[in-house]
Amino acid sequence: MKYLTRLCYNTDGWKKPSGVAQAREVKGSYTRQFGFGHEEWMFRDEWVVDGWRYAFVQGVNKSRKRLLKNAQPFDLHLFSIEPKSKRRYVGEIKEVECLSDQQAQGTLELFRGNGWFQTMCEEIAELGHDPENLGHEKYAPFVFNIRFRLDNVKLYDTDEYSKAGDPIIERCKRYQLYSVVVQGDQTSGIRRKPAGKDFITIPKIKSTSKTVTYQRTFEHARMQEKLLQHLMGVYPHEMVRAEREYIDIAVETEDSLILYEIKSDILPRSVLRHSIGQLLEYAYHAQARKKDIKLVAVGRQPLEVEDAEYLDLLRDKFILPLSYLCVPLD
Known part of the structure; x- marks a missing residue:
């Protein structure tokens, strides 16, 4: 299955909180209230374990029960909303896995043991925000909810914006999973559309690959x-x-x-x-x-x-x- 989902706005490549996301959010959202998003460390390449990167995506958080019940990997296409409501296509990740409660807790313990979680907290504090809100029970009970191999990640150039007529401009505003068909992708034809789902067609974009070193998961x-x-x-x-x-x-x-x-x-x-x-x-x-x-x-x-x-x-x-x-x- 292929999904499109929104990432919080970030100007540091989603390697650390950049301090800009808060101003781009609507009143009452998590990022607006607490000053950072859980997705802001998504591509911190050095935090890789046995070829896997562990991260959080709010769209997955809302569909987590369904994804765990399905128990299958899925592809994520990522976009963010930048100043003047410009939609930027960030990249795509193939074969993403949703973490169970046990996996999420085990991952947090691993990050604590490696000192990575402490670094996350320090980077939040450096922006003048409270790191106690990392893993907020109401908004994000788990600090991590997905994992993916970095060699399955493709990031786009920073100027890959939606064009006039692109359906994500009007239809994609929330942090949720949108079912998508990629233009020119022969593996995602009409036959695969589940009943009652409204697919969004997005462009196929030329991308570059990531390379990393590994630890045990x-x-x-x-x-x-x-x-x-x-x-x-x-x-x-x-x-x-x-x-x-x-x-x-x-x-x-x-x-x-x-x-x-x-x-x-x-x-x-x-x-x-x-x-x-x-x-x-x-x-x-x-x-x-x-x-x-x-x-x-x-x-x-x-x-x-x-x-x-x-x-x-x-x-x-x-x-x-x-x-x-x-x-x-x-």
């Missing part, structure tokens, strides 16, 4: 801990090790070596996409393995039928000793 750590305990029970007399030579978990038996690569993406196909290359490198690149190798991609959701067929094809066509294991996050 809260979700990854939980899955790794569960899997490690499980494997130690299955192989009580074998060598079970975590985080050796960049491998998430390795089990060494008398005649085989089993390598596990964990990815916490919702979609199993994304797990396979991101893990297969790493598993092959760990198993075969510049290595003289004397034991039989088994490769296991680990995700948090069971394989769909098409994913299982794809995995079977890889095993048969390329004779890969590859399998998939589901380790639920809960």
Whole structure:
């Protein structure tokens, strides 16, 4: 699903509060009352964990229950309202995931541990506002409500404004999710429109990609801990090790070596996409393995039928000793 949503006004690339959002809001809004928006750290690139960026989007906040029930990634197209009511297209993010209560709390604890949350509070205070309002119970009970991979982010030039006749000028004012069709995008045709939904057509814009460095996520750590305990029970007399030579978990038996690569993406196909290359490198690149190798991609959701067929094809066509294991996050 593709959505368009509004970000609060920011002049620092949504890396920190810029102090300009308050004047652009209507009376009674969160940003008008407290002087900053939760979205103002959205693209703080150095705050990346295992390839994931954690952030907050008010439009998602209002649709959170529905998104969690659907339990599928979605694409976000972003815009902001600047002085003189100009609509600026900010960028797009593919395969965004909505955070559960547990994930949101775990992310906050991670940010506290890394000192990032303290930095957020200090930057609010520097603008003369009260950081106690970060995570305000009425407006934003969770400081974070989404996560996305920064290599799925495309940001537009700063002069990408809506043109005359663009429907977002009259129809898109609130912080909510608007269902959209992107011009020239063959994957978002009329057949995908849900009943009762009014889609907005937006232009396809040339963009640039982001690159980042990674740490481990809260979700990854939980899955790794569960899997490690499980494997130690299955192989009580074998060598079970975590985080050796960049491998998430390795089990060494008398005649085989089993390598596990964990990815916490919702979609199993994304797990396979991101893990297969790493598993092959760990198993075969510049290595003289004397034991039989088994490769296991680990995700948090069971394989769909098409994913299982794809995995079977890889095993048969390329004779890969590859399998998939589901380790639920809960």
